[in-house]
Amino acid sequence: MTRSQAQGWRRLIVGLGLAVLPLWAAAAPALDLYYERSLMVAADGRCRLFDGQLAAALAAAQAQARGAALRSGIDEVAVVQVRQRAEAKAASTACASRDLAVVATRVRTAFEGYSRLQKMTYRGQLGSWQADRAASATLATWKLSQEATVGRDRVLFGLAGRCQSPPAVVATAVFADERWPYAARLVMRDPVRSPKPRLGGVFARSLDTVPLSRRVPPRGARQVVQADARSMADKFLLPSGAKEGVSFRFPATAAALIAALDPREAVALEFVFAGQGRDEVRSAYLEVGDFAAGRAFLDVTPR
Numbered sequence: 001m002t003r004s005q006a007q008g009w010r011r012l013i014v015g016l017g018l019a020v021l022p023l024w025a026a027a028a029p030a031l032d033l034y035y036e037r038s039l040m041v042a043a044d045g046r047c048r049l050f051d052g053q054l055a056a057a058l059a060a061a062q063a064q065a066r067g068a069a070l071r072s073g074i075d076e077v078a079v080v081q082v083r084q085r086a087e088a089k090a091a092s093t094a095c096a097s098r099d100l101a102v103v104a105t106r107v108r109t110a111f112e113g114y115s116r117l118q119k120m121t122y123r124g125q126l127g128s129w130q131a132d133r134a135a136s137a138t139l140a141t142w143k144l145s146q147e148a149t150v151g152r153d154r155v156l157f158g159l160a161g162r163c164q165s166p167p168a169v170v171a172t173a174v175f176a177d178e179r180w181p182y183a184a185r186l187v188m189r190d191p192v193r194s195p196k197p198r199l200g201g202v203f204a205r206s207l208d209t210v211p212l213s214r215r216v217p218p219r220g221a222r223q224v225v226q227a228d229a230r231s232m233a234d235k236f237l238l239p240s241g242a243k244e245g246v247s248f249r250f251p252a253t254a255a256a257l258i259a260a261l262d263p264r265e266a267v268a269l270e271f272v273f274a275g276q277g278r279d280e281v282r283s284a285y286l287e288v289g290d291f292a293a294g295r296a297f298l299d300v301t302p303r
Helices: 003-015 022-047 052-071 076-092 098-110 204-209 253-259 291-297
Strands: 119-123 128-132 141-150 153-161 168-174 183-189 222-226 229-232 246-250 266-273 280-287
Touching: 022 052, 022 076, 022 098, 052 076, 052 098, 052 291, 119 291, 128 291, 141 280, 141 291, 153 280, 183 246, 183 253, 222 253, 253 291
Parallel strands: none
Antiparallel strands: 119 128, 128 141, 141 153, 153 168, 168 246, 183 222, 183 266, 229 246, 266 280
16 A cells, blocks of 8 residues: 555545544554554444455454554553444444445555465564464464473464364474473463453553563463373474474364453463472463464465
């Protein structure tokens, strides 16, 4: 999209009632973007403006804009209000509206090349998600992954699988001392017990100084997802240079739980080793970041 097209799109958006909330004027660009994308997602749901591929692309863009808004320091309640306001405006706008038709055309133009992309990198503050839509009919490969370390141990976590099958939630690990854990679990915030994320007790503008280990909630606010299968890791899912490692598969519901979290918080991936008298636990920390956006990106079939 050219600069003039973007300016024209923004004027049309304003004409449709997309003015940023005055309280968050300093963060207007992030809120405007989230508002625009939320409006078009809602309008598409009501008026069927786009095909399935473009709708999936919009969902990814909306999730990414939400993450950008939260990382800019906007309170989650305000972000929810922005989405609700956009949805209300979409509900009150006629599907035959000329302004809506023009904006829909600009959306198609803006996302024309999106479906041709095979790879995306979603950068966070301390970690990044690598998304890859390339698929193999015979080999399991990473579709969405983030790398982490536990001392000298190396871990990859994310969504993996073959083409024409839903990706599985997988963790693979290589341990420097060549020990093998007998279990693995994901530890994350339970939104019922803790509606808001615990971010180290600092303001968002200084969040980059807070390690991921301090972005996991205290024990009483956690939910735990246990791995339901263990095996030798497929060589294409191992960290680069590794020859062998262990793989754990988690229930598919884990992906939705992570996607619903605040992008600023972290998930702990705990590996459990048998010890003398008590188990040993090694924890790797993953930044939630734009996991939801990367997951939505995978729903867009490359052309």
